[in-house]
Amino acid sequence: MNWRICCESVFDLLQQAHNPVNWFPWSEHRFVIATCDNKPIFLSIWSANY
Known part of the structure; x- marks a missing residue:
């Protein structure tokens, strides 16, 4: 289980x-680390319609 995603509220x-x-x-820090x-970086952009 990904502990970082488990801390999210969405x-x-x-x-x-x-x-x-x-x-x-x-x-921005994640982009610097990935570059170094x-x-x-696989960026997922999505939206939920409620």
Whole structure:
């Protein structure tokens, strides 16, 4: 279970907590780390209509 996603309050994110993804919340710091490590960023943009 991804402990970072489990700390979120958005129901749609919590539904994905058991997926094998190294998930991080949005931050400029994550982009710096990915750039330094030469790793790609997979950005998922979605919206829920309630």
